[in-house]
Amino acid sequence: SQTIHQWPATLVQPVGSPLSLECTVEGTSNPNLYWYRQAAGRGLQLLFYSVGIGQISSEVPQNLSASRPQDRQFILSSKKLLLSDSGFYLCAWTSGRSYEQYFGPGTRLTVT
């Protein structure tokens, strides 16, 4: 069966520090991968998606970047965090056949 992992689970970082969040998927190949953010009291915002290794599409201009160095690995990064980057970050995957997305457990990021 397929599983999706995210780490770390929680992170507290000062403003201006770098960020690296990792997402890995097991049990499938060539998934579409997605990064979402949930800010407090707000819905899901799609940040990036990827349909293959090295292929990244950004949905909104922001302080973040994403990379996909391996088929089942998706990384969210920032060189310098802003207070507004705080939130709950979710990674998701889909096989692209029936389009339901499966979500990871999330990373709670607090920028202080």
Place this chain on the structure above:
Amino acid sequence: AQSVTQLGSHVSVSEGALVLLRCNYSSSVPPYLFWYVQYPNQGLQLLLKYTSAATLVKGINGFEAEFKKSETSFHLTKPSAHMSDAAEYFCALHNAGGTSYGKLTFGQGTILTVHP
């Protein structure tokens, strides 16, 4: 462009009462529709999905939803609420046609509170 509207950001019911969470969509092509549930500090879990087969879809935890094309609705129901149903629920849409790379359009979410 497609959109999803969830009517009511907060819904409160008593334990044992009917749960009804409303979702309306806008799409130029036949959509695939989904309901997800999110418990605090957890990821989203798929409850059920509509993919153009039966219009009444049964999901996990006793939930079901009915696709009504004439009303562009996909409301989520459960006959009898349990305390464990308290969570946030998201309705989502994928356009079956076109090149969307599997992206989903989500509603803003409905927080369900269940009172004893």
